[in-house]
Amino acid sequence: MTPTTSAARILELRGITKSYGSVTACDAVDLTVDAGEIHGLLGENGAGKSSLMKVLLGLIRRDAGTVLVRGEQVALDSPQEAAELGIGMVHQHFSLISGLTVWENVALGDTGAVNKQAVCAEIAEVAARYGLPVDPEARVDALAAGERQRVEVVKCLRRNPQILILDEPTSVLTQAESQELFAVLGRVVQEEGRAVILISHKLAEIVQATDRVTVLRKGSVAFRAVTAETTAPELARQMVGRDVSLHDEAAALGMLPVRKTRTAERGAHDRQPPVLRLAGLTVEKGGVKVLEGVDLTVGAGEICALYGVEGSGQAVLGEVLAGLLAPTAGTVEVAGRRVDMSRPGALGKAGLGIVPEDRHQSGVVLDMSVTENLTMKSLDRLSGRFLLRRRAMHSEARRLADEFNIVAPSLDAPVRSLSGGNQQRVVLARELSGHTSVLVAAQPTHGLDVGAIEDMYARLRQAAADGVGVLLISTELEEVMALATWIAVISSGRITGALPVSDATPERLGMLVGGEAA
Amino acid sequence: MSAASLTSGDEIARRFLARLRPGPGGWIATGLTVVLVAVAAGASALLLLLTGGSPSASAAAIWTGSLADATGWTTTLLNAAPLLLVAVGACICASAGTFNIGQEGQVLIGGLAGAWVGLRLALPGPMLVVMVLIAAAVGGGAWAALSALMLRLRGVNVPVSTLLMTFLAIQLVTFAVSTPWLQESAQGSSGIADAASNPLPANARLAGFGQYPSVQLNVGLFIALVAAVGVALVLSRSRWGFRVRMLGLNPLTAKHTGVRVAALGGFTLALSGAFAGLAGGLLLVSPVGTNRLQAGLSDNFGWDGLLVALVARNRPLVAIPVSLVFAVLRAGGDFLSATGVPYYLVDVVKALLVLAFVAPPVLIDLFSRRRGATPQAAPDMSVVPTKVKAAA
Numbered sequence: 062m063t064p065t066t067s068a069a070r071i072l073e074l075r076g077i078t079k080s081y082g083s084v085t086a087c088d089a090v091d092l093t094v095d096a097g098e099i100h101g102l103l104g105e106n107g108a109g110k111s112s113l114m115k116v117l118l119g120l121i122r123r124d125a126g127t128v129l130v131r132g133e134q135v136a137l138d139s140p141q142e143a144a145e146l147g148i149g150m151v152h153q154h155f156s157l158i159s160g161l162t163v164w165e166n167v168a169l170g171d172t173g174a175v176n177k178q179a180v181c182a183e184i185a186e187v188a189a190r191y192g193l194p195v196d197p198e199a200r201v202d203a204l205a206a207g208e209r210q211r212v213e214v215v216k217c218l219r220r221n222p223q224i225l226i227l228d229e230p231t232s233v234l235t236q237a238e239s240q241e242l243f244a245v246l247g248r249v250v251q252e253e254g255r256a257v258i259l260i261s262h263k264l265a266e267i268v269q270a271t272d273r274v275t276v277l278r279k280g281s282v283a284f285r286a287v288t289a290e291t292t293a294p295e296l297a298r299q300m301v302g303r304d305v306s307l308h309d310e311a312a313a314l315g316m317l318p319v320r321k322t323r324t325a326e327r328g329a330h331d332r333q334p335p336v337l338r339l340a341g342l343t344v345e346k347g348g349v350k351v352l353e354g355v356d357l358t359v360g361a362g363e364i365c366a367l368y369g370v371e372g373s374g375q376a377v378l379g380e381v382l383a384g385l386l387a388p389t390a391g392t393v394e395v396a397g398r399r400v401d402m403s404r405p406g407a408l409g410k411a412g413l414g415i416v417p418e419d420r421h422q423s424g425v426v427l428d429m430s431v432t433e434n435l436t437m438k439s440l441d442r443l444s445g446r447f448l449l450r451r452r453a454m455h456s457e458a459r460r461l462a463d464e465f466n467i468v469a470p471s472l473d474a475p476v477r478s479l480s481g482g483n484q485q486r487v488v489l490a491r492e493l494s495g496h497t498s499v500l501v502a503a504q505p506t507h508g509l510d511v512g513a514i515e516d517m518y519a520r521l522r523q524a525a526a527d528g529v530g531v532l533l534i535s536t537e538l539e540e541v542m543a544l545a546t547w548i549a550v551i552s553s554g555r556i557t558g559a560l561p562v563s564d565a566t567p568e569r570l571g572m573l574v575g576g577e578a579a
Numbered sequence: 580m581s582a583a584s585l586t587s588g589d590e591i592a593r594r595f596l597a598r599l600r601p602g603p604g605g606w607i608a609t610g611l612t613v614v615l616v617a618v619a620a621g622a623s624a625l626l627l628l629l630t631g632g633s634p635s636a637s638a639a640a641i642w643t644g645s646l647a648d649a650t651g652w653t654t655t656l657l658n659a660a661p662l663l664l665v666a667v668g669a670c671i672c673a674s675a676g677t678f679n680i681g682q683e684g685q686v687l688i689g690g691l692a693g694a695w696v697g698l699r700l701a702l703p704g705p706m707l708v709v710m711v712l713i714a715a716a717v718g719g720g721a722w723a724a725l726s727a728l729m730l731r732l733r734g735v736n737v738p739v740s741t742l743l744m745t746f747l748a749i750q751l752v753t754f755a756v757s758t759p760w761l762q763e764s765a766q767g768s769s770g771i772a773d774a775a776s777n778p779l780p781a782n783a784r785l786a787g788f789g790q791y792p793s794v795q796l797n798v799g800l801f802i803a804l805v806a807a808v809g810v811a812l813v814l815s816r817s818r819w820g821f822r823v824r825m826l827g828l829n830p831l832t833a834k835h836t837g838v839r840v841a842a843l844g845g846f847t848l849a850l851s852g853a854f855a856g857l858a859g860g861l862l863l864v865s866p867v868g869t870n871r872l873q874a875g876l877s878d879n880f881g882w883d884g885l886l887v888a889l890v891a892r893n894r895p896l897v898a899i900p901v902s903l904v905f906a907v908l909r910a911g912g913d914f915l916s917a918t919g920v921p922y923y924l925v926d927v928v929k930a931l932l933v934l935a936f937v938a939p940p941v942l943i944d945l946f947s948r949r950r951g952a953t954p955q956a957a958p959d960m961s962v963v964p965t966k967v968k969a970a971a
Contacts (some may be wrong), residue, residue, distance in 0.1 A: 426833075
């Protein structure tokens with residue numbers, strides 16, 4: 062399982078250090094990877110995983126340290142050099158061009174004449190060898206998230222890398238798709254002696270898929286072990302730097318919670334009066350119904366989840382509830398009143414707050430200050446009819462920042478300068494301020510570290526305890542099962558089922574996600 | 580994605596505008612600016628030498644024409660007022676994320692509307708000049724509003740439509756000044772129409788302050804200064820300005836918080852046109868021009884005003900000193916060309932100066948990207964080439 066002879070050692074990093082100004086992203090990191098292993102690289106956001114890999118890919122230059130590939134010292138000054146050494150990476154965010162076909166995307170970056178037949182043949186060859194079926198002629202924007210991921214892997218494997226790096230590869234995949242991916246990776250390393258570095262902050266998949274694991278914390282190596290000889294709680298402790306109770310945080314770390322919360326059991330039996338009611342909500346885009354007759358109710362004080370995979374219509378529903386997209390048909394009622402969806406800001410005025418899926422796009426204005434971002438929706442209350450009342454805005458921002466534990470250099474600093482978790486808290490604080498009766502949280506923990514995820518869960522629970530109806534839109538099974546009292550499943554723009562969490566199992570939800578009744 | 584529908588026509592312009600916001604400031608930017616301005620000055624001197632001129636004599640001519648005596652600085656200040664008005668308008672719509680580059684045409688249409696009122700309405704006394712200016716602002720605003728309408732109804736890209744409308748405006752003014760609308764003696768003795776309107780009556784002109792023949796300052800500069808300060812305050816202190824800035828920085832979030840994105844964007848575009856139109860009216864009633872409408876009335880004031888806003892990075896208060904610098908170049912350039920140096924050399928100098936002021940943030944950004952020293956740099960490296968392209 063763990064060959065340690067130097068002959069098999071394919072990659073060795075010694076004392077890699079990289080600083081950005083006064084921030085040290087990597088502090089004397091050592092890492093060795095052997096041929097034929099999947100090496101897990103575990104750490105919270107900001108632990109230095111990405112910086113380390115960028116060094117390895119020649120995207121950034123290290124300040125100190127040496128890199129040895131197959132025992133030979135290499136400079137790694139450019140991405141080209143890394144590619145020549147056989148280091149390839151599948152990025153966390155897809156780097157595919159959606160208007161192009163699969164084969165065109167795969168051929169991107171090739172030099173010399175483009176030969177379609179040859180590229181397609183190579184794709185077919187890679188696809189057959191690793192069991193990664195892709196249609197070279199398909200346009201990328203017509204593919205589901207899982208298929209895109211497959212294209213990324215094919216694109217990378219076609220270049221025949223000896224060291225394959227995958228950065229959070231499962232963040233957009235269903236469980237079945239993740240299993241498939243790990244099966245392929247297993248073949249890649251075992252049959253062909255390549256090495257895989259798997260970057261993740263999800264414990265479950267690290268434990269399941271890797272041979273050895275290195276844990277990074279605050280830029281340095283906190284722990285390394287043979288995966289089979291360690292446990293998930295131990296890894297969690299090393300990653301976070303303290304003991305974690307394996308319930309609330311389990312979901313944050315990507316494991317199924319072991320028991321259900323008390324609120325979950327209470328809420329399952331008696332549903333509360335609805336504060337949000339969607340009826341027959343339909344959205345057409347370019348003649349295609351991306352949302353079709355969605356009926357959904359959320360009761361006061363309960364957390365209701367809408368579970369589905371990427372591309373199932375969750376994002377569209379999020380846009381509708383953020384007031385960015387007017388539905389083609391159907392009604393939205395907030396706190397018993399029908400909302401006129403054609404009026405901008407009507408949902409907010411009616412008492413609906415939303416933590417949108419992509420906070421940078423529609424949640425915050427990155428170049429405006431924390432104060433401005435916190436108060437931009439409550440100016441009716443905080444300012445005069447014409448002039449801004451700076452002092453009132455400031456004191457409100459101060460209050461919210463304290464209440465929601467927002468860490469910022471100053472309240473006048475642009476939101477851009479805050480960490481992801483704090484940016485998300487800014488959004489949450491703003492959306493919960495005022496007279497919010499419904500909170501929609503769309504993928505609220507995407508890209509957050511464990512601490513921030515825990516905090517987000519606690520705040521969502523707190524909001525529900527305060528009587529706010531929470532609609533959690535999520536692709537994370539563990540998250541849905543840990544938080545919600547009711548789970549509705551969306552597939553291809555339609556609700557395929559809704560059930561109390563006490564009746565929900567991963568299998569049943571999986572069938573609903575696939576569009577089957579369970 | 581609805582992101583596309585909200586920003587589609589203007590994505591490139593928006594990205595370009597993002598480069599012009601007050602960027603990484605500090606000593607590096609200041610130092611780099613000083614160095615680049617020196618380089619621009621050196622290059623200008625070299626150019627003069629190569630074309631057979633004398634840099635020192637040219638500099639002296641510019642000084643004499645713009646600042647040396649009362650006549651000089653009067654000319655400078657008279658030039659500064661319309662430049663500043665155009666620039667302030669450009670600041671407004673740029674803050675809202677719209678890139679209006681058709682000020683030259685809006686200046687002309689403002690002039691046209693003002694001239695019509697000035698020649699056709701027989702209002703008593705100073706009432707007339709006030710009406711001329713108001714009509715000019717309304718005219719320029721309406722002209723820009725056409726571009727806003729085109730965006731709304733057909734998704735026409737704003738930079739493109741405002742730019743092309745400029746050429747339409749030139750044709751329209753050329754036509755108008757040869758018709759009886761604006762010219763009673765349309766046919767001269769030779770039977771060829773003058774390419775200018777009748778001169779405006781005396782009470783449609785701005786009087787100078789006081790009785791000094793060499794000092795012809797008028798209320799125009801005062802209007803421009805008030806506009807600059809007022810717009811700066813409104814943008815930073817009012818709820819309306821807050822919405823405008825939100826729209827410019829992130830239209831999706833703005834929409835989410837209840838901003839009528841299309842309406843506000845269109846209105847700011849019209850407003851910027853109104854400021855350009857007002858500048859056109861000022862050119863008509865102030866002694867900068869000839870008090871007649873002609874196709875040459877705008878005389879690059881629209882373009883130069885846009886450059887002022889560019890150099891000032893869309894900050895109205897910074898536009899005040901910048902417009903003065905540009906006015907010095909205009910006034911001095913006129914004087915310089917009278918000494919035999921071709922005027923286009925002055926335009927080259929202006930362009931070099933603009934580059935020197937606009938380049939530093941882009942360069943700093945570019946260098947830090949190269950070094951990979953920005954921790955928040957996009958993890959997806961494939962986006963970098965497009966961003967660099969947008970900068971260049």
